[in-house]
Amino acid sequence: MNMISAMPSGHPKIRFGKVGVLLVNLGTPDGTDYWSMRRYLAEFLSDKRVIEWSRLYWYPILYGIVLNKRPQKVGKAYEEIWNKDLNESYLRTFTRSQGQLMGERLKDLPNVVVDWAMRYGKPSIAERIDALKEQGCEKILLFPLYPQYAASTTATVNDKAFEHLMKLRWQPAIRTVPPYHDDAAYIDALANSVRSKLATLDWEPEMLLASFHGIPQSYFRAGDPYYCHCQKTGRLLGEALGLTGKNFMVTFQSRFGPEEWLQPYTDKTVEKLAQDGIKRIAVMNPGFVSDCLETLEEIAGEAGEIFHHNGGEKFVHIPCLNDSEGGMNVLETVVRRELQGWV
Numbered sequence: 001m002n003m004i005s006a007m008p009s010g011h012p013k014i015r016f017g018k019v020g021v022l023l024v025n026l027g028t029p030d031g032t033d034y035w036s037m038r039r040y041l042a043e044f045l046s047d048k049r050v051i052e053w054s055r056l057y058w059y060p061i062l063y064g065i066v067l068n069k070r071p072q073k074v075g076k077a078y079e080e081i082w083n084k085d086l087n088e089s090y091l092r093t094f095t096r097s098q099g100q101l102m103g104e105r106l107k108d109l110p111n112v113v114v115d116w117a118m119r120y121g122k123p124s125i126a127e128r129i130d131a132l133k134e135q136g137c138e139k140i141l142l143f144p145l146y147p148q149y150a151a152s153t154t155a156t157v158n159d160k161a162f163e164h165l166m167k168l169r170w171q172p173a174i175r176t177v178p179p180y181h182d183d184a185a186y187i188d189a190l191a192n193s194v195r196s197k198l199a200t201l202d203w204e205p206e207m208l209l210a211s212f213h214g215i216p217q218s219y220f221r222a223g224d225p226y227y228c229h230c231q232k233t234g235r236l237l238g239e240a241l242g243l244t245g246k247n248f249m250v251t252f253q254s255r256f257g258p259e260e261w262l263q264p265y266t267d268k269t270v271e272k273l274a275q276d277g278i279k280r281i282a283v284m285n286p287g288f289v290s291d292c293l294e295t296l297e298e299i300a301g302e303a304g305e306i307f308h309h310n311g312g313e314k315f316v317h318i319p320c321l322n323d324s325e326g327g328m329n330v331l332e333t334v335v336r337r338e339l340q341g342w343v
Ligand SMILES: C=CC1=C(C)c2cc3[nH]c(cc4nc(cc5[nH]c(cc1n2)c(C)c5CCC(=O)O)C(CCC(=O)O)=C4C)c(C)c3C=C
Pocket: 026, 027, 028, 029, 045, 050, 051, 070, 074, 089, 091, 146, 150, 152, 153, 213, 214, 215, 216, 226, 254, 256, 257, 287, 288, 291, 292, 293, 294
């Protein structure tokens, strides 16, 4: 009897031999209406990696207060920055574009398939892992799109992917991309983005703020390396631009809830600078791979207003790297490095 006849009948057709690259960003609502916003915020804010409080304490607040009020308020903010051409948020537009451009950049690696997903909302990580498997990916490089590691961003992407793998009989091998907060390619791209934006202005900022999304201080005290990663990015970027503490600062934005978050706060700093007589500032968001609500509305919009209301005169927001040449160089550098040995 040969080996083939010993095999059970009905062997399924199987594709194999490919390596997947899955870019994953935070997520985004499907629309700006109350129910789209509510669905999105409910998924986001019930993640234990994001809100670490006991569920017994948090769920009554989440379902009793937050999900009744916040969807309207945040929906209005999203409306101001919505990509009307594609009827979606810019975060989704940029993430899709990064996926497409990465696919083109890796054309010399014919076994590699690139895809993209969102941690919250659509397309989901589970759906895209299944799609990669369907195409024959036996190995998947999972790339949480955050230069600085935080449990509430990087770890939750990894958790979600492994949660889906728990349901699979035949799992692909997985590699997760480490933080790249101090990678020379990243620092160079950030520095170039500052130089090229400032070159378009007919004025020079007296101060450049590198504003990162905050986390509660309690997360930092519990051992999250995020704060230190942000500080290192800031130090390297300041050095690359030849800036000192007099004209460069790292700040933290997007507080949520009653706890103390990482400081100094971006909004308070912008207010204080204006009150102290600083007239011209630039703000950038090095921790965000793509522009989104937190950069376009909170910084380009709100922080600019705070500055002007307190006597500031010139304010500029330096765009995130997005799907620019420089931004794609960073992502490609990281992906090629992490694919080593697999391709
Ligand atoms: C306790 C709450 C939150 C933590 C911790 C947190 C960490 C964190 N978030 C980002 C990146 C993004 N956050 C975005 C939106 C957003 N973040 C929170 C709360 C926490 N984030 C909320 C409630 C929201 C939604 C908007 C709102 O209700 O205010 C976004 C933007 C998404 C978009 O579609 O545009 C990003 C990106 C990081 C990097 C981080 C920790 C390091």
